[in-house]
Structures are given as C-alpha cells and as structure tokens.
Amino acid sequence: MADIRACLFDLDGVIVDTAKYHYLAWKRLCNELGFDLTEEENESLKGISRVESLNILLKKGGVELSPEKREEHLVRKNGWYLEYIDAMSTDEILPGVLDFLKAVKASGRRMALGSASKNAMHILEALDLVSMFEAVVDGTKVTCGKPHPQTFLIGAEAVGTAPAHCVVFEDAVAGVDAALAGGMYAIGVGEQSVLHKAHKVIPGFDGRGLEIFDEI
Numbered sequence: 001m002a003d004i005r006a007c008l009f010d011l012d013g014v015i016v017d018t019a020k021y022h023y024l025a026w027k028r029l030c031n032e033l034g035f036d037l038t039e040e041e042n043e044s045l046k047g048i049s050r051v052e053s054l055n056i057l058l059k060k061g062g063v064e065l066s067p068e069k070r071e072e073h074l075v076r077k078n079g080w081y082l083e084y085i086d087a088m089s090t091d092e093i094l095p096g097v098l099d100f101l102k103a104v105k106a107s108g109r110r111m112a113l114g115s116a117s118k119n120a121m122h123i124l125e126a127l128d129l130v131s132m133f134e135a136v137v138d139g140t141k142v143t144c145g146k147p148h149p150q151t152f153l154i155g156a157e158a159v160g161t162a163p164a165h166c167v168v169f170e171d172a173v174a175g176v177d178a179a180l181a182g183g184m185y186a187i188g189v190g191e192q193s194v195l196h197k198a199h200k201v202i203p204g205f206d207g208r209g210l211e212i213f214d215e216i
C-alpha cells in the first residue's frame, strides 16, 4: 500500500472544468485560421503549455505564421479564455473536490498545485482556493512543461516530500506521464481508456475520500 504524504493537484480539468473553456477558445482560433478542432484532437492539448498547444495546432492545420502573428494569436486566445474565466464562480469547482481537498488537509498531508497554466493564480482566486495549497507551481515557474516532471518535482520539494511519497491527480496524459517520470504515484481523473498509465483512474472526486490512498 502506498504511503502518501503529499498530494499534488493539477488544476484545469481536475479542480475545475476549465478544459472546456480552453477547448472553446482554441476551436475559435482554429476556425478563424480555416480548420476545425474536435474534442478528440483537443485531448492531446491537455496539460500542454499555451505556446506548445499553438505549435501543435498550426502543424495540424498546415498553417505557417511569423513569430509576431503567433504571439498575436496567443494573446487573442487567452483573451477569449479569460472571458470565460472571469464569468466563473465557486460553483464551478468540480463535484466532491472541495470536500476531498479539506479531507486531505485535515489528514495532515501536504498539498501543492502543479499546473501548466499561467492563469492558475487567477483561477484559484476566482474559486477562493488560494489558501488551500502550501505551494503553487504554475506555468510561470517552470522551464520544462509536462510531460517533463519539473512541475511536480518543484511541487514535491516545496512541500518537503520525497517523490515516492507523493501522488499526483491529473486529467491529462501529459500530466500522468510527468508524475510517473518524477517517480510519483499518479491518479487519473477522467476516462480509464485515456489515462490507463496512471496507478488508478477515477471519474471524479464525488463521494471519494481518503480511502483512495489504500487503492494505489
């Protein structure tokens, strides 16, 4: 049985369903550039930085752009995304997440956030969750994005816990890969068929408590 002393949480798609807003904003940009983006294709963008995501999309659409144009599109995409975020309230915290976070905290386990997003602090503030985490490692603090383990290794260090005693909660394949590459346990939040490399996959946190640590 795993001896879990720290939990590292991804944000988008784990704590809040911002993944759908990223998808809508990227789809809008793709449509403007003359091609479409399906939800299946969007799956490969989860956990990946904004710049990397645009690179993948431009390649898919066969579109070549100058660095200036790329930057312009990144800013526009983020503007559309933030319109969704700014309309968000604490109601959008995914079912069961708040109770689960509180239970982990009460158990004395350490808690950190590990997100690729440069908007992570803004989102945590909108959800009133900043005080829940001892450390927030976001897209502004890393040089290597997921699937590189840097995000979670910095998080583990920040909460003074060896990777072997950490579990990462992730909805993205890149995030599960990052956790495993860092020598941590991974719990996938989503579909088994997508996240099968994780030690365990759950559909969400509803009804889940600390017993989950006995299941990995």
Ligand code: BG6
Pocket (backbone or CB within 6 Å): 011, 012, 013, 022, 045, 046, 047, 048, 049, 050, 053, 078, 115, 116, 117, 118, 119, 120, 139, 172
């Ligand atoms: C991740 C999302 O959490 O953050 C990705 O899963 C997103 O889809 C990435 O591209 C970067 O987010 P942001 O907010 O910096 O554009």
Ligand code: MG
Pocket (backbone or CB within 6 Å): 010, 011, 012, 013, 014, 046, 047, 170, 171, 172, 175
């Ligand atoms: Mg995610």
